[in-house]
Amino acid sequence: MKEFDLIGRYFSAGGHKRRDVVIGIGDDCAVTMVPENQQLAVTTDTLVADVHFLRDAPAKSVAYKAVAANLSDLAAMGAEPAWISLSLSLPAVEETWLSDFVSGLYELTQYYSVQLIGGDTVKGPMAMTITAQGFIPPGSELTRSGAKPGDWVYVSGTLGDAGAGLDILQGKLDVSGEARDVLINRHYFPTPRVAVGTAMRRIASSCIDVSDGVISDLKHILSASGCGANIHVDRLPLSRALTSAVTQEEAIEYALSAGDDYELLFTVSEEQRGSLETSIASSNVKVTCIGQLTGHSDKLMLYKNDEKYEPKQSSGYEHTF
Amino acid sequence: MKEFDLIGRYFSAGGHKRRDVVIGIGDDCAVTMVPENQQLAVTTDTLVADVHFLRDAPAKSVAYKAVAANLSDLAAMGAEPAWISLSLSLPAVEETWLSDFVSGLYELTQYYSVQLIGGDTVKGPMAMTITAQGFIPPGSELTRSGAKPGDWVYVSGTLGDAGAGLDILQGKLDVSGEARDVLINRHYFPTPRVAVGTAMRRIASSCIDVSDGVISDLKHILSASGCGANIHVDRLPLSRALTSAVTQEEAIEYALSAGDDYELLFTVSEEQRGSLETSIASSNVKVTCIGQLTGHSDKLMLYKNDEKYEPKQSSGYEHTF
Numbered sequence: 001m002k003e004f005d006l007i008g009r010y011f012s013a014g015g016h017k018r019r020d021v022v023i024g025i026g027d028d029c030a031v032t033m034v035p036e037n038q039q040l041a042v043t044t045d046t047l048v049a050d051v052h053f054l055r056d057a058p059a060k061s062v063a064y065k066a067v068a069a070n071l072s073d074l075a076a077m078g079a080e081p082a083w084i085s086l087s088l089s090l091p092a093v094e095e096t097w098l099s100d101f102v103s104g105l106y107e108l109t110q111y112y113s114v115q116l117i118g119g120d121t122v123k124g125p126m127a128m129t130i131t132a133q134g135f136i137p138p139g140s141e142l143t144r145s146g147a148k149p150g151d152w153v154y155v156s157g158t159l160g161d162a163g164a165g166l167d168i169l170q171g172k173l174d175v176s177g178e179a180r181d182v183l184i185n186r187h188y189f190p191t192p193r194v195a196v197g198t199a200m201r202r203i204a205s206s207c208i209d210v211s212d213g214v215i216s217d218l219k220h221i222l223s224a225s226g227c228g229a230n231i232h233v234d235r236l237p238l239s240r241a242l243t244s245a246v247t248q249e250e251a252i253e254y255a256l257s258a259g260d261d262y263e264l265l266f267t268v269s270e271e272q273r274g275s276l277e278t279s280i281a282s283s284n285v286k287v288t289c290i291g292q293l294t295g296h297s298d299k300l301m302l303y304k305n306d307e308k309y310e311p312k313q314s315s316g317y318e319h320t321f
Numbered sequence: 322m323k324e325f326d327l328i329g330r331y332f333s334a335g336g337h338k339r340r341d342v343v344i345g346i347g348d349d350c351a352v353t354m355v356p357e358n359q360q361l362a363v364t365t366d367t368l369v370a371d372v373h374f375l376r377d378a379p380a381k382s383v384a385y386k387a388v389a390a391n392l393s394d395l396a397a398m399g400a401e402p403a404w405i406s407l408s409l410s411l412p413a414v415e416e417t418w419l420s421d422f423v424s425g426l427y428e429l430t431q432y433y434s435v436q437l438i439g440g441d442t443v444k445g446p447m448a449m450t451i452t453a454q455g456f457i458p459p460g461s462e463l464t465r466s467g468a469k470p471g472d473w474v475y476v477s478g479t480l481g482d483a484g485a486g487l488d489i490l491q492g493k494l495d496v497s498g499e500a501r502d503v504l505i506n507r508h509y510f511p512t513p514r515v516a517v518g519t520a521m522r523r524i525a526s527s528c529i530d531v532s533d534g535v536i537s538d539l540k541h542i543l544s545a546s547g548c549g550a551n552i553h554v555d556r557l558p559l560s561r562a563l564t565s566a567v568t569q570e571e572a573i574e575y576a577l578s579a580g581d582d583y584e585l586l587f588t589v590s591e592e593q594r595g596s597l598e599t600s601i602a603s604s605n606v607k608v609t610c611i612g613q614l615t616g617h618s619d620k621l622m623l624y625k626n627d628e629k630y631e632p633k634q635s636s637g638y639e640h641t642f
Contacts, residue, residue: 022360022459022462023462023464026465026545027398027464027465027466027545028364028394028395028397028398028465028528028529028530029362029363029364029394029395029397029398029400029455029462030362030363030364031360031361031362031363031398031457031462032360032361032363033360033361033459034355034361036357039343039352039353039354040352040353040354040355040361041350041351041352042350042351042352042353042404042406042438042439042452042454043349043350043351043406043439044406044407044408044439044440044441044450044452045408045441046408046410046441046443046445046450047443048410048443048444048445048446051443051444051445052443073349073350074349074350076349076350077348077349077350077352079350083363085363085364085365085452086365087365087366087367087408087450089367089369089448117363118363118364118365119365120365120366120367120450122367122369122372122373122448123369123372124367124369124372124446124448125369125445125446125448127410127445127446127448129365129367129408129441129450131363131365131406131452133363134350136352138343138354141343141344141350141352143344143348144347144348144349145348207349208349209349224347224348
């Protein structure tokens with residue numbers, strides 16, 4: 001099958017259509033319009049089979065996760081998602097796999113009103129690169145570098161579920177019943193926190209999404225902002241599924257070091273805490289204060305019940321060479 | 322080496338800086354500004370080692386070609402390039418290779434005033450995906466679908482050089498001296514026809530870049546525009562290097578069917594031929610009329626000295642599954 005047919009058959013037909021897309025899939029470029037008084041946020045993420053996702057994962061979840069990871073980066077910037085481009089490398093055309101992949105892709109793009117505007121399909125090892133774009137009003141972007149000593153550290157949702165889900169799938173963790181399904185689902189179908197990100201515009205002083213574990217990602221904020229942090233591991237938000245499946249200590253380790261939760265980690269000044277509560281009320285997502293920033297540059301201190309805590313793994317998950 | 326260090330060391334420091342980039346490499350997203358009254362053109366291309374480029378090609382040329390292929394897509398739309406995002410997948414970090422790659426990348430981005438605004442580096446098979454973005458005034462975009470019967474078919478530069486260069490590198494063609502260097506250089510370092518593309522705004526009725534061979538790419542225009550074409554193969558623009566290296570018939574075959582020339586193939590109505598000559602004069606690139614469109618939908622006829630011509634290969638180079 002020719003690659004052009006492949007693109008045509010699976011990607012051209014469906015998916016959400018936006019009025020700001022002048023030319024979509026099928027020409028040398030897509031042509032789009034950015035609204036007046038909006039900046040453009042751009043992010044690119046690559047997922048390689050057996051590095052970033054399991055090769056035998058359901059195709060629907062592979063697409064879902066690839067899109068979610070990119071929308072999560074937009075959310076971490078406070079941007080509202082608009083368009084994605086997809087480059088898909090596959091060793092061979094398997095029609096069922098492709099059809100499931102497209103259904104996962106379009107499920108998420110439909111939900112977030114995002115249009116697939118183009119891309120490329122090539123024969124090669126299983127991998128995909130998505131470039132996602134969104135809008136953000138000038139001066140409203142949430143960076144990693146705006147945090148200040150004294151700011152409070154918050155995280156959305158619950159942490160550690162996706163990591164436990166991955167361990168279940170790889171046979172490293174034995175969990176049964178509903179908790180098993182919940183944790184595996186959190187690994188396969190992460191939720192990009194788009195509503196939380198846009199709600200945090202002009203409220204959070206810094207923001208990042210938790211893709212490599214909360215310790216690792218918090219360190220990026222600390223480094224970019226020149227701050228330290230005191231984090232209380234007993235305040236980490238844990239799901240009932242996770243706490244029913246593992247010991248409290250194991251749950252804390254998953255929450256600190258496991259990747260792919262795609263929750264938002266952000267900081268809020270004392271003055272903005274009132275606005276945070278008002279703003280987050282409408283988003284229907286729980287946020288939890290897990291600690292406070294200090295002036296000790298790059299110094300991350302962990303506490304459990306106010307005593308110093310040493311994590312088993314000192315840094316988060318990172319794809320290394 | 323951690324991937325974050327890799328990004329930091331090789332890509333964050335250098336390269337062209339633009340005033341419309343609010344936040345560049347290093348946060349969850351880049352943040353940019355599209356000028357008022359400009360549309361955004363977006364294109365994505367993936368190059369896989371040993372499919373789209375030779376694995377042992379000089380790293381500088383790999384980067385150069387990957388960027389050029391994307392800028393060529395912008396040029397084919399009439400867009401002025403602005404930013405690129407790069408996702409780079411490598412099996413291992415080789416410092417010399419990376420440093421050469423970055424130098425090739427920055428050479429081209431500097432020349433075209435393009436800023437690298439972000440991307441990703443992952444461990445995996447050697448491959449790269451670039452998303453390039455540029456600007457185009459509303460209504461000025463050059464599509465594949467605007468051609469009409471009677472329009473003249475033009476091509477920029479010369480055709481077939483890159484294909485001959487590839488055959489030389491693969492030992493399928495024996496050429497020595499200056500012609501050898503010229504042809505290999507055209508394969509390794511293609512020139513995106515950015516100036517031609519912007520000069521053709523509101524003049525060309527359709528446009529595409531020649532990445533899969535002129536026959537294959539012309540067919541995309543014919544199919545999208547519902548036209549046929551009569552092409553005179555004796556009018557195909559051939560370089561002195563190519564005609565000195567192979568027979569005339571072989572040169573025509575390279576020109577018709579070989580890929581990766583990255584010239585622009587476009588159509589111009591009789592009324593616009595005067596504007597074409599005025600406009601192209603300032604771009605310092607030769608354009609050649611190679612035929613005319615007909616009303617016979619999808620029917621491509623080739624002639625040599627006004628007699629019907631049968632090419633040896635009926636379609637252009639296409640990466641197939």
